[in-house]
Amino acid sequence: MHTIRVIPCLDVNNGRVVKGVNFVNLRDAGDPVECAVAYDRAGADEVVFLDITASSDGRDTVVDMVREVAKKLFIPFTVGGGIRTVDDFKVILREGADKVAVNSAAIKRPELIREAAEKFGSQCVVVAIDAKRREANDGWNIYLNGGRVDTGIDALKWAKQAESLGAGEILLTSMDCDGTKAGFDVELTRTIADAVNIPVIASGGAGTLDHFVEAVKQGHADAVLAASLFHFKELEIKEVKQYMRDNDIDVRL
Amino acid sequence: MIAIIDYDAGNIKSVEKALQSLGEEVIITRDESVLLLADKVILPGVGAFGDAMERLNEYGLISVIKKIVENKTPFLGICLGLQLLFDSSEEAPGVKGLGILPGKIVRFPSDRGLKIPQIGWNSLTQPNKGRLFKGIDDGEFVYFVHSYYLMAEDMSDVVATTEYGVTVHASVERDNIFACQFHPEKSSDVGLKILKNFIDL
Numbered sequence: 001m002h003t004i005r006v007i008p009c010l011d012v013n014n015g016r017v018v019k020g021v022n023f024v025n026l027r028d029a030g031d032p033v034e035c036a037v038a039y040d041r042a043g044a045d046e047v048v049f050l051d052i053t054a055s056s057d058g059r060d061t062v063v064d065m066v067r068e069v070a071k072k073l074f075i076p077f078t079v080g081g082g083i084r085t086v087d088d089f090k091v092i093l094r095e096g097a098d099k100v101a102v103n104s105a106a107i108k109r110p111e112l113i114r115e116a117a118e119k120f121g122s123q124c125v126v127v128a129i130d131a132k133r134r135e136a137n138d139g140w141n142i143y144l145n146g147g148r149v150d151t152g153i154d155a156l157k158w159a160k161q162a163e164s165l166g167a168g169e170i171l172l173t174s175m176d177c178d179g180t181k182a183g184f185d186v187e188l189t190r191t192i193a194d195a196v197n198i199p200v201i202a203s204g205g206a207g208t209l210d211h212f213v214e215a216v217k218q219g220h221a222d223a224v225l226a227a228s229l230f231h232f233k234e235l236e237i238k239e240v241k242q243y244m245r246d247n248d249i250d251v252r253l
Numbered sequence: 254m255i256a257i258i259d260y261d262a263g264n265i266k267s268v269e270k271a272l273q274s275l276g277e278e279v280i281i282t283r284d285e286s287v288l289l290l291a292d293k294v295i296l297p298g299v300g301a302f303g304d305a306m307e308r309l310n311e312y313g314l315i316s317v318i319k320k321i322v323e324n325k326t327p328f329l330g331i332c333l334g335l336q337l338l339f340d341s342s343e344e345a346p347g348v349k350g351l352g353i354l355p356g357k358i359v360r361f362p363s364d365r366g367l368k369i370p371q372i373g374w375n376s377l378t379q380p381n382k383g384r385l386f387k388g389i390d391d392g393e394f395v396y397f398v399h400s401y402y403l404m405a406e407d408m409s410d411v412v413a414t415t416e417y418g419v420t421v422h423a424s425v426e427r428d429n430i431f432a433c434q435f436h437p438e439k440s441s442d443v444g445l446k447i448l449k450n451f452i453d454l
């Protein structure tokens with residue numbers, strides 16, 4: 001019985017866990033290793049670390065973090081944020097991360113996806129997409145730099161291109177929904193999930209138990225991700241999974 | 254002491270750290286004399302079948318692995334490390350695998366409406382009780398990441414299966430040879446128990 005994954009995301013700045021609401025206001029809330037291990041105990045299927053450290057000096061802290069996390073965490077984890085080169089992939093994977101998520105750098109130079117997939121395998125290349133509904137309401141564009149810059153590129157087109165270049169998974173965040181707790185963008189999720197043959201992780205907007213069920217049943221997501229909701233224990237991972245199971249979604253409990 | 258075969262495959266550290274967390278002494282090496290002296294040997298692996306066989310060949314590890322197996326040293330293949338033990342893979346037509354166990358590696362069919370690779374947790378069924386599965390019930394979940402899967406020739410080798418559109422032979426055991434398609438080092442408590450069972454052999 002293959003199961004739908006429930007994935008908590010930890011935003012990390014200079015080696016400390018924070019959570020941005022709509023990517024702007026940050027709250028400091030703990031040690032990444034402890035948080036990740038606690039999530040494993042709480043029933044998380046994977047953990048995603050999003051490094052938002054701005055300074056290049058601070059970049060080394062993420063490598064130290066990966067090394068420490070890998071000693072204690074025995075479920076898969078993904079590291080994203082600020083990944084620019086195949087060498088960045090190598091360093092993160094070598095220290096024990098299972099997957100690397102790449103966003104802006106892949107938009108600027110799509111070949112990075114192919115190079116990383118050829119070198120390390122598609123299974124560890126996650127393409128993170130920040131998508132926002134166009135004003136004409138006829139689709140979604142992808143955004144650069146944590147959602148600040150509209151590229152004008154269509155999200156569906158980009159997702160398909162990422163797949164053909166060798167991405168193993170898509171981490172799809174709705175910029176419209178992120179931080180609102182009003183629910184995932186089900187239409188966006190379904191549009192992308194139905195168009196590609198690689199798993200899609202739905203992200204952005206989770207606020208209630210029903211939202212997770214909607215993302216899977218209507219959005220066709222292969223995995224669901226949330227950050228602050230789990231981090232501030234507004235919902236427990238087990239509670240989410242139990243509710244999904246009660247709604248006939250296969251989960252690991 | 255457990256030796257992990259170093260042939261530039263990914264995720265070697267994860268296996269090392271999981272074993273260390275269980276209090277085991279681990280060495281990552283491709284040195285023949287060290288590998289032949291180890292109490293147990295693990296062949297890890299993430300990546301492509303063809304590349305991996307090329308690396309094993311380049312480092313002279315094919316004959317070393319065959320010696321380890323002949324010496325009856327407990328040997329565990331993980332993920333690609335399982336696939337390499339068999340005869341061939343659709344991922345690399347024409348490339349011979351180690352051929353230590355009979356069977357072939359095939360690609361998931363694309364017409365079942367399932368995402369490829371299979372990424373995620375799937376439950377195990379145990380057609381034969383394996384030594385690595387002591388204390389592990391049917392229905393327990395482990396973590397898989399793969400696009401190709403094993404069709405073993407001899408069902409008596411198969412100790413765990415999982416369903417993903419097709420029946421995947423998820424773990425095999427024969428004499429001193431053990432292998433898992435899933436990642437025990439990434440399968441939380443269940444996975445650590447499997448590794449502990451290997452350590453305790």
